[in-house]
Amino acid sequence: MKKNHLARTGAGVLALSLVLGLSGCGSTADSSDAQSGEASSGAASSGVSTEEQAQDAYAYLADFQLSDGFDENGYLKGVKAADYVTIPDLDTLTLSEEANTVTEEDVSEYITDNVLSNYVTTNEVTDRAAQNGDTVNIDYVGTIDGVAFDGGSATGYNLTLGSNTFIDDFEAQIEGHMPGETFDVNVTFPENYQSTDLAGKDAVFATTLNYISEDVTPELTDDWVKDNLNQSMGLDSVDALNAYVSDTILFDQQANELYGQLYDAVEVKEGLPEEAEAFFTDYYLYQPYLYSQQYGVSLEDFLSMTGYAGVEEYLEAAESQKQSMIKQILIMQAVAEQKGTVCDTDTLNAEFERYFGTTDSSSYVEVYGENYLKMNVLHDLVMQGLIEQSNA
Secondary structure (H helix, E strand, C coil): CCCCCCCCCCCCHHHHHHHHCCCCCCCCHHHHCCCCCCCCCCHHHCCCCHHHHHCCCCHHHHHCCHHHHECCCCCECCCCHHHCEECCCHHHCCCCCCCCCCCHHHHHHHHHHHCHHHHCEEEEECCCCCCCCCEEEEEEEEEECCEEEEEEEEEEEEEECCCCCCCCCCCCCCCCCCCCCEEEEEEECCCCCCCCCCCCCEEEEEEEEEEEEEEECCCCCHHHHHHHHHHHHCCCCHHHHHHHHHHHHHHHHHHHHHHHHHHHHCEECCCCCHHHHHHHHHHHHHHHHHHHHHHCCCHHHHHHHCCCCCHHHHHHHHHHHHHHHHHHHHHHHHHHHHHCCCCCHHHHHHHHHHHHCCCCCHHHHHHHCHHHHHHHHHHHHHHHHHHHHHHC
């Protein structure tokens, strides 16, 4: 399938402060450890001995750094993109009215789905009866002929009524009961139930409805924005947040439309640079390698635990995505080369707050490395230039 949308390299770095700021995870890079390729420590801190590492063909990944693949200007290290990519006449790129338009509804929906949703709290409701669609917290003990059976009991279990998570009719019998009530739920296990010792049998579940969980979305006010987004992003009002989100949505729409046209028009030579191939192979192996060290098993064994036959099958599954990522980087770099755009240290420092929502780059540099950040900012600088050119 053709990858003609501009992907954010690193699955989080270029979601910019919308990931690290608006998500409620805070503004420091420490909150991003679970993202692909973003942990800064390797096997050296995993408790794996030097001797064990020496016997591991992938022990070198402990020293993998995201910035190793890029130079001081944010370009692929040792690669001239123009040798691999032929860029079309950039004056032919155009932006539609749709791409240039962001509605109030777009902004409101984005804030609800991607900002406020990360600050939702839960209320324990006890003053009304449970109904279909509610998430209820229950205790239950299941018995057959008065004898409790294995796996039939739980305490503090959250169940959404109407989800059909439990066997037929169980959830419906909770509806109408008040929190604090204890009652029997009578069911018959299906004849084809996976536990054959329960299949077809009648069971009684003594059930206590503890409370009904209701999600509470915070009200979007100037005070809420100041309290939650000022420190990480410098936003101090609803208007400021709306403007920020509007600009971000607009940029994404414009960038995706232009990149789609660019992708369709470029010519990419067969055979991608070996340096990039090697780097991104390690890029895809790095995170599972770190997990393998945490579990104290080899990378091969860890990938087998996750459903792959081993490293080879895992890399085969990742190959299409890897090729698309390399091609995107080459395309963006080729445009940068043609226009003479670079992201040196001065440019990174000047643009950092705008792209990452904070003036303090130290935590980001510690996790990602300076050159990797430069590559991401370089790509957005390239796209911003193309947007301005297309709208001129």
